[in-house]
Amino acid sequence: MTAAIDRAAPDDALIVTDTGHFHGIAASFIGPARARHFEVQAEFGAIAQGFGMAIGAALAAPERKVLFLSGDAGLMQGLQDLDTIGRFTPNVLTVVYNDESLGAEFHKLGAKGLVREKADYPSPDFAAIAPLLGVRGSRARSIEDIEQQVAAFLEGGGPALIGARISRRVVSRQYREEIMPQLAKHK
Numbered sequence: 001m002t003a004a005i006d007r008a009a010p011d012d013a014l015i016v017t018d019t020g021h022f023h024g025i026a027a028s029f030i031g032p033a034r035a036r037h038f039e040v041q042a043e044f045g046a047i048a049q050g051f052g053m054a055i056g057a058a059l060a061a062p063e064r065k066v067l068f069l070s071g072d073a074g075l076m077q078g079l080q081d082l083d084t085i086g087r088f089t090p091n092v093l094t095v096v097y098n099d100e101s102l103g104a105e106f107h108k109l110g111a112k113g114l115v116r117e118k119a120d121y122p123s124p125d126f127a128a129i130a131p132l133l134g135v136r137g138s139r140a141r142s143i144e145d146i147e148q149q150v151a152a153f154l155e156g157g158g159p160a161l162i163g164a165r166i167s168r169r170v171v172s173r174q175y176r177e178e179i180m181p182q183l184a185k186h187k
């Protein structure tokens with residue numbers, strides 16, 4: 001999915017990810033040519049902080065497209081910022097990596113041998129919420145959907161949001177090789 005977004009994005013697109021399990025996957029599949037135009041919100045690490053970074057980037061460079069990649073919990077944490085996007089930043093496309101979970105916690109609980117399903121929750125239909133806040137919404141269930149919907153944003157303008165369902169079974173390399181083995185030592 002991230003590779004499809006990367007392929008579809010214009011060369012000068014600004015790409016911002018929020019933090020969460022998903023950002024390890026997102027960061028792995030954004031091509032190296034974008035190094036100067038790609039921000040991972042991980043230093044401070046508060047979920048939903050990426051909204052402010054995406055909005056700031058969009059206002060600073062209104063002639064460029066901003067692709068904001070978020071988890072579903074981060075999206076809920078910063079939902080009021082989607083209203084700001086709806087009002088002020090037509091150049092922002094928000095893509096929600098929706099695993100219906102606080103995925104970072106899901107995978108960490110699992111590594112510790114605890115009940116990882118405690119981190120799950122039935123997240124709302126983001127594509128249905130977005131239009132209430134002035135943001136065009138669509139649902140993606142395949143790579144083809146992603147390609148079409150990113151293209152529609154680039155052609156038709158925005159702001160827009162893609163609610164993409166992803167599987168909890170796909171674990172990022174960062175979690176598989178670093179974070180989960182470390183936690184497993186303290187079971």
Ligand SMILES: Cc1ncc(C[n+]2csc(CCOP(=O)(O)OP(=O)(O)O)c2C)c(N)n1
Binds near residue numbers: 021022045046102
């Ligand atoms: C304000 C804040 N609260 C809690 C956390 C701990 N935390 C880090 S990632 C994460 C889950 C984020 O879930 P989501 O946005 O759905 O992304 P996912 O991990 O599922 O990919 C949480 C709760 C945090 N970093 N910041």
Ligand SMILES: [Mg+2]
Binds near residue numbers: 020071072098101103
């Ligand atoms: Mg999630």
